[in-house]
Amino acid sequence: MNDDRPAPAEIFSHYRKLLREEPWLEVAMCWTVVVPHDHRPFSVADIGFRVSGGTRHExxxxxxxxxxxxxxxxxxxxxxxxxxAVMLFENNGFLGSLPEVLRRLSRDGRVCSVYWNVEGDNRLSYAADGRVLVGLDAMFWDEWAGADFAVLEPELRAMTELLSGDEDDWQAAAMTVVELVTGVRLTGEWLSGAHPYLTFQWPVAVEAAGPGTGA
Incomplete structure (x- = not known):
């Protein structure tokens, strides 16, 4: 975490409010933030190639x-x-949660992503330099332990402390982690705006885990 950013409790409050104002977000979404190491955001076309792995997309x-x-x-x-950074958003999508996509997006940078669907499936992920380092079920935050937790220990501990009194707000807490890690905020204004977009054909490419690219 960066001391010049808002406090975790303030960020948590923002996402609790956003989820109340945009209740469709609670049903199914995938929000992914890519932060290149050289501070020059990847182009939309580059994001398309990384997500697709070279398969058909527009x-x-x-x-x-x-x-x-x-x-x-x-x-x-x-x-x-x-x-x-670059913000990727899928309404009722999941591509940004896939390990193969996270590996490609995180080459030359780092990525944090949160995903959930109407059935309760979810993932809080972090990848860097072509490797998926964190993949956690955000709903069962009280069971976290081990290497995944250690990678993002300050941010994840902040999340667990927030949830100790508001355990039903795991979605807002997971979104708080994404902002703490990347410094990027998702807002109602962004959600109501117009943005360039990509379309992909399923399935996207799957890569074999190799040196420097595997989880």
Missing amino acids: VHEAAPLEALPYDDGVHPMAVEPAGS
Whole structure:
């Protein structure tokens, strides 16, 4: 965590409020933030190649989230720079939670992602330099232990302390971790705006875990 950023409790309060104001977020979403090491955000086209692994995908002009296509087999993802980082958002999507995608996105940088769906499946992930280092079930935060916790110990401990009195707010706490790790905030204004987006055909490429790219 960076001392010049808002306190975890303030960030947590922001996401609790956002989830109340945008209740559709609680159902299913995937929010991913990519932070390049050289502070120059990857282009939308580069993000498309990294997510797809070279499989079929298309780059589109800016559009609001509700206008993105959700036809069978099409997976849309809003993509936009946020300072030196890049924010990726999927309404009812999951690509940003896949280990193979996280590995590719984190080459030359680091990535933090949170995902959940209507069935309660979820993942809080962190990857850096082509390796997935954290993959946790955010709903069962009181069971965390081991190497995954140690990688992001300050941020994850802040989350568990927040949840000690508000254990039902695990979604807001997981979003708090993403902001603590990346310095990027998801807002209602961003969600209501128009953003460039990508569309992918399922499945995206799967890579064999190799030196420097595996989990």
